[in-house]
Amino acid sequence: xxxxxxxxxxxxxxxxxxxxxxxxxxxxxxxxxxxxxxxxxxxxxxxxxxxxxxxxxxxxxxxxxxxxxxxxxxxxxxxxxxxxxxxxxxxxxxxxxxxxxxxxxxxxxxxxxxxxxxxxxxxxxxxxxxxxxxxxxxxxxxxxxxxxxxxxxxxxxxxxxxxxxxxxxxxxxxxxxxxxxxxxxxxxxxxxxxxxxxxxxxxxxxxxxxxxxxxxxxxxxxxxxxxxxxxxxxxxxxxxxxxxxxxxxxxxxxxxxxxxxxxxxxxxxxxxxxxxxxxxxxxxxxxxxxxxxxxxxxxxxxxxxxxxxxxxxxxxxxxxxxxxxxxxxxxxxxxxxxxxxxxxxxxxxxxxxxxxxxxxxxxxxxxxxxxxxxxxxxxxxxxxxxxxxxxxxxxxxxxxxxxxxxxxxxxxxxxxx
Numbered sequence: 001x002x003x004x005x006x007x008x009x010x011x012x013x014x015x016x017x018x019x020x021x022x023x024x025x026x027x028x029x030x031x032x033x034x035x036x037x038x039x040x041x042x043x044x045x046x047x048x049x050x051x052x053x054x055x056x057x058x059x060x061x062x063x064x065x066x067x068x069x070x071x072x073x074x075x076x077x078x079x080x081x082x083x084x085x086x087x088x089x090x091x092x093x094x095x096x097x098x099x100x101x102x103x104x105x106x107x108x109x110x111x112x113x114x115x116x117x118x119x120x121x122x123x124x125x126x127x128x129x130x131x132x133x134x135x136x137x138x139x140x141x142x143x144x145x146x147x148x149x150x151x152x153x154x155x156x157x158x159x160x161x162x163x164x165x166x167x168x169x170x171x172x173x174x175x176x177x178x179x180x181x182x183x184x185x186x187x188x189x190x191x192x193x194x195x196x197x198x199x200x201x202x203x204x205x206x207x208x209x210x211x212x213x214x215x216x217x218x219x220x221x222x223x224x225x226x227x228x229x230x231x232x233x234x235x236x237x238x239x240x241x242x243x244x245x246x247x248x249x250x251x252x253x254x255x256x257x258x259x260x261x262x263x264x265x266x267x268x269x270x271x272x273x274x275x276x277x278x279x280x281x282x283x284x285x286x287x288x289x290x291x292x293x294x295x296x297x298x299x300x301x302x303x304x305x306x307x308x309x310x311x312x313x314x315x316x317x318x319x320x321x322x323x324x325x326x327x328x329x330x331x332x333x334x335x336x337x338x339x340x341x342x343x344x345x346x347x348x349x350x351x352x353x354x355x356x357x358x359x360x361x362x363x364x365x366x367x368x369x370x371x372x373x374x375x376x377x378x379x380x381x382x383x384x385x386x387x388x389x390x391x392x393x394x395x396x397x398x399x400x401x402x403x404x405x406x407x408x409x410x411x412x413x414x415x416x417x
Contacts, residue, residue: 003194009181009210024190043158056108103204189353236404241298247290260335322389
């Protein structure tokens with residue numbers, strides 16, 4: 001059963017009662033991420049996510065961790081381009097404790113200077129790990145290439161320079177501006193009663209300030225670029241991609257299906273052609289990353305330097321085939337069933353149900369029944385996918401980023417076929 005209540009300070013409380021389970025998954029979703037930053041404070045949203053767990057007026061950092069561990073619960077958080085989330089999965093009989101804990105860390109975090117200094121060291125190590133993990137770093141590098149100065153191109157973790165220079169006042173000011181009631185959605189799924197949830201949230205979060213300052217957002221723009229970081233690696237890491245439908249666009253459904261056919265599964269065209277038939281790459285996949293006002297569709301490949309040119313040529317050939325030929329009816333039916341199957345299986349998890357409640361509210365302002373989603377997937381036709389492919393994979397807006405021992409000249413030569 002879906003329920004929604006809005007508190008006086010703007011916090012939206014949404015729940016789904018699932019009485020046959022013994023767990024409750026609770027998430028506090030803040031509409032704030034790295035796309036709300038600028039170059040000088042890049043990484044601050046992610047840094048705040050870390051600091052939230054470092055002690056409050058009522059609990060030490062150890063108390064926060066121990067209180068969840070001691071009852072067999074799970075607690076974690078993540079920061080993305082547009083959202084920051086704090087979530088707990090707990091046995092249903094510890095439900096009230098979890099709400100009180102989440103309210104405490106969101107309202108009463110100390111941002112102690114000594115903890116800030118320690119956490120700067122931790123995050124700097126995290127950034128270093130990403131930089132030393134090529135198949136992760138290439139995604140940050142591609143985002144910077146594609147989004148061309150827009151905040152969507154900023155790395156979520158920030159840079160070593162920005163993180164090392166964070167000052168407490170800057171952190172506290174950003175937190176006070178963004179962590180406001182109007183920016184917060186609290187979702188819960190599991191063995192709970194909505195009225196009880198609302199009472200607990202009102203007590204734990206009611207004093208959180210309401211309105212937040214809405215800043216003028218910069219319109220995203222992309223251009224066709226080739227960017228290379230030459231590094232002595234065993235593999236070449238390549239991403240080719242372009243702007244694609246947003247999370248709210250009606251074209252998100254054709255994009256879902258197109259991605260599955262192209263490279264979103266083990267039976268996809270790219271995986272079968274490049275890995276299975278030719279053995280040119282161990283890892284080859286496509287992915288769709290939708291955001292509120294824009295999105296991107298990328299194709300990642302990890303290959304050897306001598307095979308990189310061949311892989312690029314084959315990827316471009318598959319894109320041309322999507323633009324010129326209709327996908328087969330078998331491919332379309334298989335993609336539909338894969339997506340529907342994944343969605344239906346995900347409903348067996350209270351974590352996924354909680355997340356689905358949040359994303360529907362944040363991006364659409366309403367619950368979207370699964371039947372509606374399935375109907376929209378079924379409505380996508382073969383011509384819809386070809387039309388979208390021609391719009392997304394235009395040569396004048398494709399970008400390519402590469403990391404490894406190949407030069408920009410080698411990559412450009414591969415693009416020319």
